[in-house]
Amino acid sequence: MADEKKKEKKTFKPYKPGKMCPKCGSRMAEHSDRSSCGRCGYAEFRAPAKK
Numbered sequence: 001m002a003d004e005k006k007k008e009k010k011t012f013k014p015y016k017p018g019k020m021c022p023k024c025g026s027r028m029a030e031h032s033d034r035s036s037c038g039r040c041g042y043a044e045f046r047a048p049a050k051k
C-alpha cells in the first residue's frame with residue numbers, strides 16, 4: 001500500500017542512568033520521591049527537600 005498508516009511511533013524516552021541497586025546491581029527505577037529496584041525490591045527514599 002502506498003499510503004500506509006503510520007505505525008505506532010516507538011519513541012524512546014531519553015533514559016538517564018539511574019542508581020544501581022546496592023543489593024543486586026540492577027538499575028533502579030526512578031520515582032518522584034524514591035528509587036526502587038524491581039528485581040529485589042530494594043527501595044531508597046530521597047531525602048525530602050527542605051523548605
Ligand SMILES: [Zn+2]
Nearest residue numbers: 021024037040
Ligand atoms: Zn536490587
